[in-house]
Amino acid sequence: MYSLLKVVFLLVTMTVAHNSEDFCNIDNKSCGPDISNDKYVFYDVNPPEGFNLRRDVYMRFAIMLAEAHKVGKNDNWRLVLPPWKNLYHWKTKSSRSPAVPWGHFFNINSLKSFAPVVELHEVFDKTEGKSLKIDRVYVLQNFADAFENGDFTDKWEISRGCSYGGFWGYNNVTSNVIECVNFQGKISKLWELIALHPSDRYVMFAHAEIPLHDTYGTKTFWDCRRSMKFNENLVTRAEDFISKYLNCDTKICNNYASVHWRRQDFARYRKNDVPSIKGTAKQIHKQIKQFNSYINTVFIATDADMTSLRQLELELTQLGYLVYYFKPSTADLDKYKDGGIAIIDQIICSHAAYFIGTHESTFTFRIQEEREILGHESRTTFNRLCPDKGRCEKPSKWTIVH
Numbered sequence: 001m002y003s004l005l006k007v008v009f010l011l012v013t014m015t016v017a018h019n020s021e022d023f024c025n026i027d028n029k030s031c032g033p034d035i036s037n038d039k040y041v042f043y044d045v046n047p048p049e050g051f052n053l054r055r056d057v058y059m060r061f062a063i064m065l066a067e068a069h070k071v072g073k074n075d076n077w078r079l080v081l082p083p084w085k086n087l088y089h090w091k092t093k094s095s096r097s098p099a100v101p102w103g104h105f106f107n108i109n110s111l112k113s114f115a116p117v118v119e120l121h122e123v124f125d126k127t128e129g130k131s132l133k134i135d136r137v138y139v140l141q142n143f144a145d146a147f148e149n150g151d152f153t154d155k156w157e158i159s160r161g162c163s164y165g166g167f168w169g170y171n172n173v174t175s176n177v178i179e180c181v182n183f184q185g186k187i188s189k190l191w192e193l194i195a196l197h198p199s200d201r202y203v204m205f206a207h208a209e210i211p212l213h214d215t216y217g218t219k220t221f222w223d224c225r226r227s228m229k230f231n232e233n234l235v236t237r238a239e240d241f242i243s244k245y246l247n248c249d250t251k252i253c254n255n256y257a258s259v260h261w262r263r264q265d266f267a268r269y270r271k272n273d274v275p276s277i278k279g280t281a282k283q284i285h286k287q288i289k290q291f292n293s294y295i296n297t298v299f300i301a302t303d304a305d306m307t308s309l310r311q312l313e314l315e316l317t318q319l320g321y322l323v324y325y326f327k328p329s330t331a332d333l334d335k336y337k338d339g340g341i342a343i344i345d346q347i348i349c350s351h352a353a354y355f356i357g358t359h360e361s362t363f364t365f366r367i368q369e370e371r372e373i374l375g376h377e378s379r380t381t382f383n384r385l386c387p388d389k390g391r392c393e394k395p396s397k398w399t400i401v402h
């Protein structure tokens with residue numbers, strides 16, 4: 001009788017399910033109403049934050065959940081991957097709506113091999129009707145004084161004066177309870193908040209960028225980072241480009257250098273960290289010659305406008321280089337969207353013999369991590385562009401731990 005009911009339920013949900021492929025396969029055990037004890041952590045990030053900081057926020061939550069499961073505590077909690085919607089840097093129309101699931105950018109099975117994660121559409125598949133009521137939203141806020149009495153300590157307190165209405169732009173996701181919390185310190189302290197209301201099943205954290213990693217750069221950190229494999233379509237598109245234009249068919253190439261040349265807001269507001277266009281070309285030339293004077297091919301990943309990029313190309317061409325960049329077609333943009341194009345740029349940079357990044361750009365940090373995972377020598381990875389004049393600190397080296 002029970003299995004008959006289950007089949008009926010499955011058939012019903014097959015017709016109303018709305019996952020990314022718009023069907024719910026009867027063989028897929030995750031389909032159908034949720035009869036488990038599973039509970040769900042949702043999160044949302046401050047809207048102006050970019051894609052690459054958001055990837056780090058994901059890691060903090062994924063590690064929090066994975067560590068709890070490892071020791072058999074809170075092991076009925078899953079992490080809901082917040083859909084990607086209207087990021088500030090995504091200017092192309094086709095990239096702005098609708099929300100994009102994580103599977104568009106990442107290999108979900110690989111993410112699942114590290115942490116108990118689910119896409120939002122998987123949660124929807126299990127809810128009755130087409131709406132989701134979150135039991136409680138904790139809106140995290142910074143303490144007014146992070147260093148009270150001279151110390152930075154991990155702490156939280158229920159506070160007031162916040163609001164939240166985002167829910168990634170979905171108006172069928174709601175909550176009746178919004179709680180403000182001043183929070184600072186390790187992310188695992190969020191379990192203390194969750195424990196306040198044991199009957200809550202759907203708990204959300206807004207401003208999830210506020211809690212920090214419990215530990216940074218450990219083996220667990222790298223295990224999680226390694227599980228963030230890109231979607232296979234993006235890898236294939238990037239590798240086809242590398243093969244066709246940069247003449248390399250391996251993951252570690254020895255014949256081209258790559259540069260992440262962050263412009264836009266960096267060029268406007270961080271004049272003390274980033275060079276002029278001429279200065280950029282000079283530094284690329286100098287670093288490549290010092291590394292391997294036979295390299296005469298440079299791949300540029302950038303968010304610069306076309307005029308600046310052409311200027312840099314001209315400078316480098318005059319210095320004797322063959323210059324490449326990934327110029328997406330309209331079909332590429334429709335298929336991969338701005339976020340996917342940026343990942344293709346990152347993959348091409350990660351295979352290069354030598355990499356030069358932009359100081360304190362999380363986009364650059366993610367390329368450096370990718371190169372550590374591929375097994376490049378660290379000296380080929382932790383290199384940066386310096387300002388034309390003045391001090392130029394060495395980049396920090398976050399090397400892989402196996």
Ligand SMILES: Nc1nc2c(ncn2[C@@H]2O[C@H](COP(=O)(O)OP(=O)(O)OP(=O)(O)O)[C@@H](O)[C@H]2O)c(=O)[nH]1
Nearest residue numbers: 050051052053089301302303341342345361362363
């Ligand atoms: N395609 C492409 N897009 C880029 C490149 N550099 C920056 N972008 C875009 O601009 C965004 C930069 O924002 P973040 O991902 O936050 O990285 P960041 O701004 O360098 O680092 P923060 O200082 O932490 O903000 C990326 O997510 C891309 O959308 C690039 O080389 N290629």
Ligand SMILES: [Mg+2]
Nearest residue numbers: 049050051053
């Ligand atoms: Mg940014």
